[in-house]
Amino acid sequence: MATPESRPRSLVLASTSPYRRELLERLRLPFSVVPPGVDETPLPGEEPAALALRLALAKARAVSRTRPGALVVGSDQVATLGDAPIGKPGSFDKALEQLRAMRGRTVTFHTAVAVDDGRRAASATVVTRCTLRDLPDRALRAYLEAERPFDTAGSAKAEALGIALMERIDSDDPTALIGLPLIALTRLLAEFGLDPLDALEEARA
Template sequence: MNLPAQTPRPLILASTSRYRRDLLARLCLPFAVAAPGVDETPQPGEEPAALAMRLARAKARAVAAQCPGNVVIGSDQVAVLDGEPIGKPGDFDRALAQLQAMRGKAVAFHTAVAVDDGERVETADVVTRCTFRQVGDDALRAYLELEQPYDTAGSAKAEALGIALMERIESDDPTALIGLPLIALTRILAGFGLDPLDHLHPGHSTAPRAPHDA
C-alpha cells in the first residue's frame, strides 16, 4: 500500500538578513522570512557564546509563538577578540579600528542556530577561527571604502574581498562565517522532517518570500 507523501511543514527564517536569506536558499526549501523583533542587548557578564545562543533561541521562539505549526530558524553570530565581543561596526571609523585591532590575531566567530516548532528546540553553535594578516592602514582603508562591510561583525566579508585580509580560517562549516551554518542546520532540519534532499521535485520553488509575510 502506497501512502501519500507528507507535505513538509512551512519553514520561516526569523531574520531579515540578506546573507542568511541567501544561504538558506541554497538548501532548496521554500521558506518565508520574518523579523523577530528581539532585543539584542547583552546581559551583564554574559559570555559571547552564550549571547549568540540566547539570541538565536529567542529569535526562533519569538516567531514560532506567532506562527503555530511552522518550523522557525533563528541564528546569531558573535565575534570574539581577546575574550571580548566584537559587534557590527556600523561605520568606517569603527570598522577601521576593528581591523587594526585584529591584525595578526585570531578571532573566534560563534555562529549559533536554533530551530523551534513550538514544541521543541534544537540548537548548534559552530565556531570559526580566523587569523588575520598583518595589513597596513592604507590597505585597510582601501578595503573598507570598496566593500563597506559595516553590517558585518569583524568588518570583513570572507565571501568577498575580505578573504584577502585573512591568513587562515579553521571551521567545520564554511558557511558559518557568513552567518548561517548550513551543515549543522541541515542535520537539525532533517530531525524536523525537512531534509533538503528529501523534498526535491520538479518545479520546486526555492525563492524566499518578502519579509513579514509569515
C-alpha cells in the first residue's frame, strides 16, 4: 500500500482528448488535465508502435517539466491498415472512404501509455486488432449519419454503435481501443505508488 510519503502529490493527464479524460475518470482518482503541446509528426521511417510510444512519452515528459512532483500520464494511438496509417477522417466523405477500405479487413491499433514523475518514466504498449464486417455502403452511411465519428481514427467508435461494424476485436485491454489502456495504466501507476484500489480504501478509512 502506498504511503503518504511515496504517493505523488497530484495526477495529471497530458491530453486534450475527451475520450481519454472519460476513461481516466473510471479509476476514481482526482486528476487535472493539461494540453501537452507536442508535435505529433512521425519521424522518417518510424514504425507505428514506435511512433505511439515516442509520443506517449513525449506528452508525459512535456507536462511533467511544468508540474514538479506530479505524476503525469501521456498516451497516443496509431492505427494502420496493412502498412498504411489511418488517421481521423474529419468529414463524412473521408470517413466513408476509410470504412470502405476497412470492411472485411483487420485494422491494427497501437496504443501506448506512459507515466512520468519528473525523475523517471515507465511505459507500455497494447496492440488491438479489429476485424470489420463486410458491410454494404448503405450500412456504412447509416452508421456515419447516426454517430458522426469524424474525430476518431478509423471512423468507428467501438464503445458505442461502432461495435456493430465489428466482426471481432482481439486485445489484452478493452479500453486500449478507445485511447487509454487502463489495465496497463493501473499497473504503471502502482509502480509509482498510486494504486486506485488502495486510494479508494484509504478514502473510506
